[in-house]
Each structure stands twice: as structure tokens, then as C-alpha cells.
Amino acid sequence: MKRIVVLTGAGISAESGLQTFRGSDGLWEGYAIEDVATPEAWQRNPVLVQRFYNERRRSVLEAQPNAAHLALAKLQEAFDVQIITQNIDDLHERAGSRHVLHLHGLITRSQSSKFPWLTYPLEGTEIRMGELCENGSQLRPHVVFFGEPVPMLEPAAEICATADYFAVIGTTLLVYPAASLVDYVPAGVPRYVIDPQIPDVRDHSFIRIQEPATTGVLKMIDDLFNG
Known part of the structure; x- marks a missing residue:
């Protein structure tokens, strides 16, 4: 898979x-x-x-998981989906995603x-x-407060290094150290970026979907199966 x-x-x-x-x-x-x-x-x-x-x-x-959270959870039927989130909420888990790494902690703990x-x-x-x-x-x-170490960064980098596909959803890629994770994705791996305002990604090989996550994730999934 x-x-x-x-x-x-x-x-x-x-x-x-x-x-x-x-x-x-x-x-x-x-x-x-x-x-x-x-x-x-x-x-x-x-x-x-x-x-x-x-x-x-x-x-x-x-809050409730939205269509993007739910679509990523359903994608587990066909892919090994590994989510790395900068968010401190548990919406991915409540949507049904099984493999979620929280870079910045989890507010429900x-x-x-x-x-x-x-x-x-x-x-x-x-x-x-x-x-x-x-x-x-x-x-x-x-x-993780601003100015504190990010202990999950190294495990996240290790996960990125195993990607067959990579997607960035709803983030500017301007906040470090999280933005550095892109550098660990193997060369040649298809990459998607989904956001209403596409960030100025350094790697121009990204497939750009300039839409909110709720519609952009569905377009990415369609491309994964039919592109």
C-alpha cells in the first residue's frame, strides 16, 4: 500500500x-x-x-471535523495515510484518522x-x-509554547522520508521548524499544496490546488486515483 x-x-x-x-x-x-x-x-x-x-x-x-478531515480519514481505505499536523486540536482523530502525529502537542491532554x-x-x-x-x-x-523545543520534529522528519506522495494542506510553510519537513521528502515524490492562498513554496514541482481544504482535498484525491 x-x-x-x-x-x-x-x-x-x-x-x-x-x-x-x-x-x-x-x-x-x-x-x-x-x-x-x-x-x-x-x-x-x-x-x-x-x-x-x-x-x-x-x-x-x-468544533466538528469537516469534509477535509473526513476525506483524509476515508483515504485510509486505499493508502497508508500518515498525518503530521501543526494543529493542537483532535479533529483528525475524531474524523477517524488512525496515524496522527501532533508536532505542537494536543490540547485535550x-x-x-x-x-x-x-x-x-x-x-x-x-x-x-x-x-x-x-x-x-x-x-x-x-x-508546545513558542520558544520551546519541538520534540516530535525528528519523528515527523522520519515519516516524511518514507513518503510515496506528500501533501501540504492549510499551512503557509513559513513557520519553522515545521516548514523544514518538506526537505525530508524524497526527490521525485509527487507533492501537493492545498490552500486558498498558495504559499511561495520553494519547490516548484508542487501540484497547486488553490482552494479551501474542504474542496481542495477532494480534488487531490481525484487526482491521486485518476491523474
């Missing part, structure tokens, strides 16, 4: 009603990134950071603030101050 590696970004979740992390005004849901999504923000005001991500988690749990390898499934929508990991440190969202 041929393997297609799919790198997804905020654009695919935006069609389920979830805000992209940074709007045109530089804010995320009305908050400055520096105030809610950095290690310094956590040290300075953990209550605010916790509240911010509790709000985001509620939004994620209210918590992690120790001192021992980041300790992560836990989260019941409900909130992590409360005073909730501790097994080693006694405060639990925080299981997300």
Missing part, C-alpha cells in the same frame, strides 16, 4: 470554525501571543495562560510543567491551578 504523508496547518481547522493562531492584527482570539503562548508567559502569569487554553479547549471540543514527558488524557474542558502531576508539579496544557 502506497504511503501518503500529509502535513496540515491551521487552514484545515479554520473551516471547522477554529481560529488560526495569529490573525491579521497579530493577536490570537484577542490575546497577544507573548502573553499566553510562551514559557515566559507561563512563568509570569500561569493563571492567564491556563484560562486562555481552557477557553481554546472548549472551542475545540465544540495535560502535561507536567516541570517534566514535559509526563502527559495525561484530560477529562472535561479545564486544567485547574493546583492540579498536579504524579511528581507534584502543576499541570499545564500539552502544547
Whole structure:
């Protein structure tokens, strides 16, 4: 079975009603990134950071997978679909995708603030101050803050190196280190990029589908079977 590696970004979740992390005004849901999504923000005001991500988690749990998520899950009937997502929501999993690697963490889990390898499934929508990991440190969202290492980058690169097909959906390919994953895809592998605003991809061999994910993924699938 041929393997297609799919790198997804905020654009695919935006069609389920979830805000992209940074709007045109530089804010995320009305908050400055520096105030809610950095290690310094956590040290300075953990209550605010916790509240911010509790709000985001509620939004994620209210959202539903859209046609793009569902189409990628159905594609597993014919391909070994490996999804690498920059998104912290669980919409791919809820759509039925079996192999999902979260580069930036998963908001429906918590992690120790001192021992980041300790992560836990989260019941409900909130992590409360005073909730501790097994080693006694405060639990925080299981997300990679800006400025923190991306521990899943190396496994993601290894997956990209095994691709028979590669697709980029709903991401600008301008945010590093995630954008560097393109460099690990073997030469000659067919590559797709799907977005209403096609990013200035360095590799001009990309097949460009300038549409939202919900319609663009269906066109890519048609091309995979009939192209």
C-alpha cells in the first residue's frame, strides 16, 4: 500500500470554525501571543495562560471535523495515510484518522510543567491551578509554547522520508521548524499544496490546488486515483 504523508496547518481547522493562531492584527482570539503562548508567559502569569487554553479547549471540543478531515480519514481505505499536523486540536482523530502525529502537542491532554514527558488524557474542558502531576508539579496544557523545543520534529522528519506522495494542506510553510519537513521528502515524490492562498513554496514541482481544504482535498484525491 502506497504511503501518503500529509502535513496540515491551521487552514484545515479554520473551516471547522477554529481560529488560526495569529490573525491579521497579530493577536490570537484577542490575546497577544507573548502573553499566553510562551514559557515566559507561563512563568509570569500561569493563571492567564491556563484560562486562555481552557477557553481554546472548549472551542475545540465544540468544533466538528469537516469534509477535509473526513476525506483524509476515508483515504485510509486505499493508502497508508500518515498525518503530521501543526494543529493542537483532535479533529483528525475524531474524523477517524488512525496515524496522527501532533508536532505542537494536543490540547485535550495535560502535561507536567516541570517534566514535559509526563502527559495525561484530560477529562472535561479545564486544567485547574493546583492540579498536579504524579511528581507534584502543576499541570499545564500539552502544547508546545513558542520558544520551546519541538520534540516530535525528528519523528515527523522520519515519516516524511518514507513518503510515496506528500501533501501540504492549510499551512503557509513559513513557520519553522515545521516548514523544514518538506526537505525530508524524497526527490521525485509527487507533492501537493492545498490552500486558498498558495504559499511561495520553494519547490516548484508542487501540484497547486488553490482552494479551501474542504474542496481542495477532494480534488487531490481525484487526482491521486485518476491523474
